[in-house]
Amino acid sequence: MSVLQALDIGLASLVFAVATWTIFAPGAFAATVGYVVYGLLLALVWIRLFAVDVALTEAAIGSGVTGVLLIGAAARLRTAGTAGDEKPLSGLSRLFVAVLCVLVALALAGVVLLLPDQGPSLAQQSMQALPETGLGNPVTAVLIAYRAFDTMLEKVVLVLAVVGVWSLAADKYWGGAPGEARAASPEPTLAFLAQILAPLGILVGIHVFWVGADEPGGAFQGGAILAAMWIIVMMARLTEAPQTNAFWLRVALVAGSLVFLAAGVAGAIFAGSFFAYPPGFAKPVILFIEAFMVLSIAVTLPMLVAGPPRREPRQ
Amino acid sequence: MAEFLLATAGVILFTVAVGLVRILGGPGDADRLMAAQLIGTGGIGALLLISAATGAHGVEDVALGLALLAAFASAAFVNSAAPAEAPDSADGR
Amino acid sequence: MSLLVDLFSIVAIGAGVFFFLAGTVGLLRFPDALSRLHALTKADNLGLGLVVLGLLPRSESLLAALKLVAIWALVQLAGATAAQLVGRAVRRKGTAA
């Protein structure tokens, strides 16, 4: 057994152990921290699978932004579900559920083991068409060129999620800002962190977006890092969350989907089919779309974390 | 040399795992947050070592992203759990 | 030359691993949350710092080396801030945590 194999087995058991902790931990907060740790470990697993783009997404969204969302919720819900409220399953039904889940896992494991060594692959086709897009990173090419329609709809899903979250607001708060009005004085340590982190993070976010054309990175990852920077600045209360009826905010939320859709329609008019990019101009068009996607993601994720409006709108 | 780098990555992950066993169980929430912090640092270290050994491309950006977000769990905890005013700052710190 | 670089890497990374170990031993042995926090920050500062130092001469380009240093600096910042925030949370609750 080589060192690398030993490392893989160790990493896999660690991931499994932390996941088990997340499910069986005694308290909700403990479980949530377990989940954040688990997300970080997953980024390592994706590196071992040579999926660096995925690792970057997992690091930024799966562990970072999701961590803020879940830990914030767990801290707020600390007083919520006291043990007496819940009706835990009886021992027998627990056993039944456990057997069912083991069966599902075993079936899936069987499928994994039966996969052919060289599975069907679109890698060949992805690389063949890559020069036409002008890109160097095939994952970005899949996202913005080959399967552009999927990605566009996925942007729409993000907008719908924001609409869903906002619609949970009480009527009188509609259009107001999310989060409670709190004391003006920010936590000084947090403010210090945000002041140093934000400029660096914005730089890294734009860098990740820009190199995404040729190397691991791209609009999702760069946008997520920018989003995280806005989140930390809001958490440090260096800036207030914006009013949800602000025009600029709503434009920024839908800009990514709109520009994407417009590019698709333009393709139908000028290049012959929906989402066809004109030969020779593919890369500029793709970067143009991506820039607006970055903007939308950087605005959408913080709004999802901030939650529904909780203050009456100022006029 | 690659073997050495991978072995050290393994040792770091192992020590981190041992630390996790201790503090993920608490007793306090502060200990649990330390678990997130510990795995952040150890994970970045292991990540850099693994990428140096296997020659995976572009991994520095992943580590950079993780480093940027390393304090977010603690920040989110303080932000949601802190009382509205800060009685802490009154005692002259 | 390459032997020298390898030797440097081995010494620095080995020392870094030692500090990770020391941090974990501290986590296991120290009695209260604040001293455990103290042990944890050692792993942040010196452990990762020395690992990065050992990897520096192996980096492909100047930009990659700069990124390594930036990663270490960011972890320092995050570690210091998180330690402050967690320490305050512990103190606010008294000795219970």
Add this chain to the structure above:
Amino acid sequence: MTSATLAGLVGAALVGLGLYGLIANPQPLRKILAFNLMGSGVFLVFGIVARKGAGAGLQADPVPQAMVITGIVVAFAASALAVALVLRLFEAAGRATLNPDGWTEPPGDGAGAE
């Protein structure tokens, strides 16, 4: 056994674990965590499919990778909506529990909840 197969097996185990947590854990926040765990297990199975499709100079098939990337983002959006719903339930009913007997106030239209 390759590292990809190992990751796929971990993914299968995670799906089982997450499914169990989703059914057996009564608290809604724990259910969200379990659901996310299940989702990431599915993503890992995608990861092994990508790794087995390596070719043309690539170490992994880019198409499953791109699907996982969009999947992670959509999973986050769904969790954010779910968390917002749980917090709203907490506000409206006084308790964050799916058991109506535990609610201290009847969940009204929400307009009066502070």
